[in-house]
Amino acid sequence: MITGRITRTILPGALGLIATGLVISAQAQSDPQGLYSARMILDADVHLASDPDTPVGEVDDILLGDDMAVHALVVESGDTLGLGGQEIVITNALYRLDTRVDEDGAITHRVVVEASEEEFAALPHYDHDWQQQARERSRAAWERTQEGAESAWQRTREGAERVGDRAGRAWERTREGAERAGDAISEALDDMTN
Template sequence: MKRTLISASAGLLLTGLATAVQAQFEPQGLYSSRALFDAEVHFEAAPDSQPGEVVDILLGDDRQVHAIVVRPDANLVENGDYLVITNAHYRLINYEDDGETVHDIIVDADPESLEAMPRYDQEWWDMARERTREAWHSAGEGADSAWQQTRRGADRVGEGAEQAWERTQEGAERAGRTISETLDRWTNN
């Protein structure tokens, strides 16, 4: 599976991640995707296992992080499968090491929940995209894709643009919650 975030994502600072993480020390406010790809992933269900690694970060049309994809230690899952971990199941720990901020991700899941987490493969990806697209559209009026709105925003000027942006933000927030709820429900079934 190709990484959906390539070198361009390294510069993207993910403000949406702040809602899904808890900082051990002072929150940073913004997080670099490059730093998160370097984070070690630890599983509460298997404290003695080797750390996993983040291989992808899944964003919705609302430009928020909705899940991470993790390659766990080979002893945790069969066939070297990658796991999709929604925001409700992980937290970010920040700490200082030789003057540098280091991130670790802690997966809060018991062994049964860990086993039930979806595997990141083409079938899951296709189904998740379809379900989140449906969730986005069902969220209602004003839920234009924040990605699309950003492209069109440069073409709009004046008060009308500001009002349109506010409606888009409100719709995107509503749709983002719907996407997260859809992924969580689907993941937990």
């Protein structure tokens, strides 16, 4: 049984490759964890805020943009709401990550969706059509806001090949452009959800 404190965080943070693997950094509402493991978030139980004790699915995938930021989660629904096995897209505006730390320091996560059962069932399904439309809208949002910046994924690889101040300046320009583009990508995906 998990006892201890519950830390609530929102997961729109940047995702990058770190020496030990894939991690997510997040903005926190209180007592931030600081660094989040994607591996620990995958398969996390998903609950509705209106019924936090009953899981409605689990995190199946984490969707990232060219800005290296998390823009949505893919949730494989359970049988609870009669959606058994359907993959549902939940954008950042609709969920929060609850982090629990037990007395031994073990960390577990769960996702809480701010939606009713009907709203959850009406969220977009993660299928080929949704992927294509989201990819096109995200690419268009990136191109509108990038102002000459390359994809943060591409720039990071190139920056790692450079040494010194030049790489730092390149990363700073990429980060600023990626933040603008990330906001536009999130807005485009939120528009698809609404």
